[in-house]
Amino acid sequence: MQPKRYSGYKSFSYLKPGEDYKEFRLSPELQRVDSSPVAVTSEQEERVKRIFQEQLIISLHDHCFIAPEDLSEFMEFRRWGRDFTGYEGLSISGLDAVFDNLMNGTAMITSRGGWKWTDIIHDLGIRLSDIDHQDMVVLCRTTEDIVNAKKNGQIAFIVSLEGAAMIENELDRIDILYGLGVRCLGIAYSEGNQLGGGLKEPRDGGLTTFGRQAVRRMNRLGMAIDVSHSGDQTSLDTIEVSDKPVFITHAGARQLWNSNRLKPDDVIRACAEKGGVIGIEAAPHTTISVRNPRHSIESFMEHFEYCVNLVGIDHVAFGPDVLFGDHVGLHTALSDALSIGASRGHLEYEKVPFVDGLENPAEAFPNIVRWLVTHGYSDDDIAKAVGGNVMRVLKEVWYR
Template sequence: MYRIDNLQYANWSEKIFRQMREGGLDAVHVTIAYHENFRETVLNMEQWNRWFEQFPDLIVQGRSAADVRHAHETGRTAIFFGFQNPSPIEDDIGLVEILHDLGARFMQLTYNNQSLLATGCYEDADTGLTRMGKQVVREMNRVGLVVDMSHSADRSTIEAADFSERPIAITHANPHAWQPALRNKRDEVIRAVTSNGGMLGFSLYPHHLKDKSACTLASFCQMIADTAEKFGAEHLGIGSDLCQDQPDSVVEWMRVGRWTKEIDYGEGSAAAPGFPPMPDWYQDNRDFGNIAQGLADVGFSQAEIEGVMGDNWLRFYELNFGPKP
């Protein structure tokens, strides 16, 4: 069994890398850009290169499914790069291949707002894929950069799932029916993604959870069971959205970037603008295994548990991180 968390944006440190090892994580997809342009994204990669150099016994850069197996065998965590926004490619489709060469494996087409490529989930009007969006999806398909629609609007997500020649992902969100957050996904959206071979990663970010920070492990795992029944357990994994050790200034950067001079509270509010506290059963990477126990308690088979905990993401990596066959 492999353990993969397919989305985190922590304030990385040796402490967190050691907690990844304690939690037995073989791979983590880390966000390295929210609103960064190309050069700023490269600076973030440079920072990761320093960490790979400083902590070779804990982490290693991941580029393929084979790297996850190699990390597992050598007791390390493979780190895969991803962007929550297409800002790193700016207006230049040639940067898709450049960034894939540098290790990018997931890119969201939008982050809450309209982008050059598609529409975010906070906009009133949804254009679907733009002209450039279609070109970029084809190029992402060609090189093996996965389309992620976690923060995208419904029509855009459904169009991307249908237009893409390879499966896409919602790396971190939950069903809207369970918790009606703007970021959670309606059944028709999840169906469009999973019926085309795509993946849904369940989020542990409290705004995406029923009862938020008070959500129970049993409620979370029952939601996974209900989703498995509707869409098939093989399309499901975890994308915890863990933002460990981040100051509240970072959630403001995530929401506001440089696109507005006003404060936008996103899923928070003026009364509670910061990061919400995580559920007590999921404080950090060391708690990753709790989900396996919760899944067993709601009746998942051992094979299904292994799938959700990491094997489904690993199979997805295997098929989608290389050049289009």
């Protein structure tokens, strides 16, 4: 892929490890495991390169940080409040923009439960402080920032939060988050909150009165709304109440795999009918299927094609939800904290050590585009799926 203007900067290199913060050994950013690239001919690879040069490449959902190598240290690592961005990996990812969701559910500086207002602000401020000390990744506030990032060999960093529990019952906190750079906010992250129901709740009562007020506030501010981790009824209510299109930033089709973590057809259709977009998810053991029970790029793309057939190419994109490090091990370490088992419904599946072809943000979109090229998709359709559809929604949803 066309490399970005990377200077070699490493996170927090303006500070002294061991003096300013506790040092942890981090996972390798690249070639941590033997993940397989999608096979293409030399002619097809030239086409792939041209697509990356000419089209906007936008990830609708990722976590571009580097996990510690020893995941038994993860909670202590997070309590120090410093996520190290994988700048080297991002420099070869081909991305022009990424909806980065920090690690908001594990911002546990003051609480083991996470999602506290002070912790979220701490998480956001420290991450943006590090980003401000280099010039390849830039904070994104407008669609023009995305266009300029591509033009300048940079990556637009779109701050996103997966759930709104931290606003509690204070509507103006959405304005504060917007003012600090947040441009996409989820309604609920698995556990229900003041706005509505999450995926793991036994009953989803839908969007609350306060949740309806929050949706209207986000519309007026120009903040994108995400229902990926919201319950089905809360998702449908949010899409109905919103004046603007809504994102399902990272999910798949429940029709292919009966997991609460994936969306049923009626929610995907409602999202598309409102002009919204679903981003296909690749976090370990999510987008699998009866036909492809071993999670890989093949099962992931089966969910993509199902959604394209269901609602059309104009309403499907990619939100891989990957990171730099052992994602499978991280899910094991955080299973209780992030309600992973509960949100998936405790289904039986073949466990993999990593998702082949979609191991981290450096390889996800190059392999996605290669797969699309080798499966007969036109340049126009590829352009829509890898960035064009997301940009269309942002132009309608964001204030500018």
